[in-house]
Amino acid sequence: MARYRYVAKNMEGNTIRGILEASSRSDVYRLLREREYYPVKVEKLVQITDTKDIRFSNKVKSRDIAVLCKQFSTMLRAGIPIVRCIDILSKQLSNRLLCRVFAEIYSEVRSGKTLSESIAQRSRYFPSLMVSMVEAGEASGTLDEVLDNLALHYEKDHKLKQKIKNSMTYPVIVLVVAIAVVYFLLTTVVPTFVGIFSRSGAQLPLPTRVLLSLSDFTLKYGVFVLLLIAMAAFLFYIAISRGEGRYKWHKLLLKVPVVKNIMIQSISTRFSSTLGILLRTGIPLVAAMDIVKKVVSNEVARKGLEHVQDMAQKGGGISQPLEQLGLFPPMLIQMVKVGEESGTLDEMLLKTAEFYEGELEASLTRLTTLLEPLVVVFLGGIVAFIVLSIALPMFQMTSFVG
Incomplete structure (x- = not known):
């Protein structure tokens, strides 16, 4: 099974983006039609473990986590829905690996998963502190505040390492x-x-x-x-x-x-x-x-x-x-x-x-x-x-x- 990123239109004409697992490109087109989507673009994703991403094999750097949390918190405070925030992050983050990971998270959250569940499944990229605090923030309804605290914490952690x-x-x-x-x-x-x-x-x-x-x-x-x-x-x-x-x-x-x-x-x-x-x-x-x-x-x-x-x-x-x-x-x-x-x-x-x-x-x-x-x-x-x-x-x- 391979992973494919798709761009499609629904019956109302809205643009839908996401990631599907399928054995071939034709299966992706079939699955999209079953959902009453009109495929616009389908591309096969390169595995995250390829040679270009060897340096990301463990955790993402503290600086990248700090930028991610700060941008996420700012958008949530502005009243942008969480699914839309994840979609924006998957396109504008400077870290290529984080963009790919958040594209996958976006697809999962749109399907009904919580953000903390999706992040927990990718604990090799995100520190355990972030996983636990995002889960606590979702449970208490203070995710924006939690992300803001995380941004400050990882910014300090980055400065300490430097x-x-x-x-x-x-x-x-x-x-x-x-x-x-x-x-x-x-x-x-x-x-x-x-x-x-x-x-x-x-x-x-x-x-x-x-x-x-x-x-x-x-x-x-x-x-x-x-x-x-x-x-x-x-x-x-x-x-x-x-x-x-x-x-x-x-x-x-x-x-x-x-x-x-x-x-x-x-x-x-x-x-x-x-x-x-x-x-x-x-x-x-x-x-x-x-x-x-x-x-x-x-x-x-x-x-x-x-x-x-x-x-x-x-x-x-x-x-x-x-x-x-x-x-x-x-x-x-x-x-x-x-x-x-x-x-x-x-x-x-x-x-x-x-x-x-x-x-x-x-x-x-x-x-x-x-x-x-x-x-x-x-x-x-x-x-x-x-x-x-x-x-x-x-x-x-x-x-x-x-």
């Missing part, structure tokens, strides 16, 4: 440039001086001898070493991407002084923001915790939150088990306690998320400010060593001639 990426971009670029410069000097510049030094017959300084040995080794085995490093990096990435290796890696990162602070702030921001927005929507605490532990990307925190969820399921609060984890900051624990006692847990969590979001931004700025001079000194030191190693025997030769 800040973390930007803080690491500069050191990585400088490191790559340093490796390229050193490789160029050792394989191109340094060998030109080997003949000069060997003809001089003088005893070469230790730095020069070390440099010449490195140059000789790089010329013979440099390519193999680079391939070995790349393979080791790839295997390391595979090892820390799943199972026990991922858990041990995250546990190790939580022991590194500067990284630990940034990771705890990031976990606290995601936990507070996600749980707060879920509780505000009306989702029960236990069900909300099930979503939160998936959103928190750190495996140590995720396993700890499983214990917190078990305690909440038994009827207790979450402040005490959160404190027992020894992972979250004292301020977050106190805010959760106040929220539980006053019945305003969602409000306290959202305020806490705003605080730690600012703290995380400040920490990332300090880290970037600290790394920039260190990386420059590191690169300058390497180049200075090479230049000095070449210059020392040149000075000796000049003194000898003089």
